[in-house]
Amino acid sequence: MQLRMDGFVPPATRSYLGHTFIIESWPEASIDKSAAFVKVLTFAANLSGSSLNSYINGEDARGERRMNNGVIRTRKALKNALVELLREKELREITISEIVSRAGYSRATFYAHYQYKEDLLDELVEEVIGGFLSAFKEPYENDRKRYDLGQLTPSTVRIFQYIGENESAFALLLKRDNLGFQEKLLEAIRTIFTQEYDLLFPRVPAHIDREIYINQNVYSILGLIAYWVNSGFRYSAKYMTDQMLEIARLSMPRMAKL
Template identity: 35%
Template sequence: MKKDRRIDKSKSALKEALIFLMDEKEFKSITITEIVQSANLNRGTFYKHYQTQEELLNELIDDVLIDLIHSYREPYAKIKDFKVGKLSSSSIKIFDHVERYSRFYTIIINSNVLPGFQNRICQVLKELVQKDLLTPLPNPDIDPSLLSSYNAYALFGLIIEWVNGDFKFTPQEMADQLIHILFYQTSRAETDSIFKLENPF
């Protein structure tokens, strides 16, 4: 069945309007009238797609999380044997995702509009690491839940810093920084191992 572009356009306009309004006031005080006025649409169009503001918000959140998952998996989605050491910055798309939803991320990081949503994002990232990247475990002594949490919160920490810095880096520059950090950690670990062997006391 062919998608109706008018429907997509209307729904996108309503979601953009909701994001704009959440940047101005608390979600619970936003009315449907304000949403449709901001989107330059009418109430009839709103009710063709949603019954309540909450339904619109939930679909917006689903859009963000689906795009987050797709963007995170982009570097290894078509690779059978993925190795972090061979990761290239050009294949990293999660920062492009954040830029696409930059206003949304700015809102959830700098306000209490969606309490708990930051943890929800980290939980999604944690599950992705556990499901996609920790089989088999790199070290049997490492707890998989702790390792996946470390990776998820470290990545989200970079996103928070980027947002709080008013997106002064481009998505590609952020991808470059992530690569540098990953490779730095790897090389530092190897250096420390050599140092400990050569200087046991």
């Protein structure tokens, strides 16, 4: 684990109370490393056991995870490096040394954040899917009572905008089946449709099998996304959103008659 204090993270490895502290950079080249580590221990000693553990584990006073800007920048650089390398070779062929070299960091930095390169990939996939789900939920999350598919506009439906903003990641992850991204995205969409079925599909008659209807819509959305990605993002995000909404509205009158 890393213990950050007053803007620096230690460049050597030390242990205290069973935790490993990695000091990666120093405010001044001439600083006495031993003296700096004493400061770390003094800071740690002033915390209670639970507070120390929370601080080391990256939690705030409420026990919630926190992440400073330096950690965010480092992890983003490592993930960008992984994406670049995955365009060139398979994951099994990529080494941690290649990842950190491409990102401009040391191996010690990598191991301060991840244990394996697969952990880095998992976090990348989780972030991409998490952002997609947030974009998907945006039209109804803040005002569920007023949600109406017939009233949605391209400005309120952001899933294609989000994909366009993360074009490189989607293009890579969707085309590489062995990374498990497509199945995880499918499952994430299926989970939303299952949990929000009554809200998202209020006009579907009771005699329509719910599971079949959900899966038909899951694969329909994934098919549109895959088509757009495989076409090299031939159309704009707005055009794709327009088409998706028009297609969805075509089925509304028919559903009302069933």
